[in-house]
Amino acid sequence: MSLIIPAIKYEQCRSAIDWLCTVFGFEAHFIVEGPGDQVAHAQLTLGEHMIMVGSTDRSEFGVLNIPPGHVGGKVTTSLYVCVEDPDIRFAHIIAAGAEIAVALQEEDHGGKSFSCRDIEGHLWTFGSYNPWTQ
Numbered sequence: 001m002s003l004i005i006p007a008i009k010y011e012q013c014r015s016a017i018d019w020l021c022t023v024f025g026f027e028a029h030f031i032v033e034g035p036g037d038q039v040a041h042a043q044l045t046l047g048e049h050m051i052m053v054g055s056t057d058r059s060e061f062g063v064l065n066i067p068p069g070h071v072g073g074k075v076t077t078s079l080y081v082c083v084e085d086p087d088i089r090f091a092h093i094i095a096a097g098a099e100i101a102v103a104l105q106e107e108d109h110g111g112k113s114f115s116c117r118d119i120e121g122h123l124w125t126f127g128s129y130n131p132w133t134q
Helices: 011-024 086-095
Strands: 007-011 026-034 041-047 049-055 080-081 097-107 112-119 123-127
Touching: 007 011, 011 026, 011 041, 011 049, 011 086, 041 080, 086 097, 086 123
Parallel strands: 007 049, 080 123
Antiparallel strands: 026 041, 041 049, 097 112, 112 123
């Protein structure tokens, strides 16, 4: 269990949840409906790990989050996901049509990794380097 859980806001959160599950392999663990087609809060799991997602909103916390599409695709934080199979993940994510930001490559510090953008431009890196085992 990780006690640091990334939280990401999406403009089209329901579509993002479907995409994250289909393309990255997450599973919907818990979803709290919001008004209209909004998602107030959702928890997605990937194995033993979790992220939290929700619809963009005008709440005190919500206004502090700007989707990458609003700032020219730039991000101030990205997510790194340790995987045992970066080659297989890369092939699956390419086949699903995700935008690759950095192609699959050997890293100087060990392992292989690649970076891609999700459906709304958030930057994700999948790699076999696990800093906990180094």
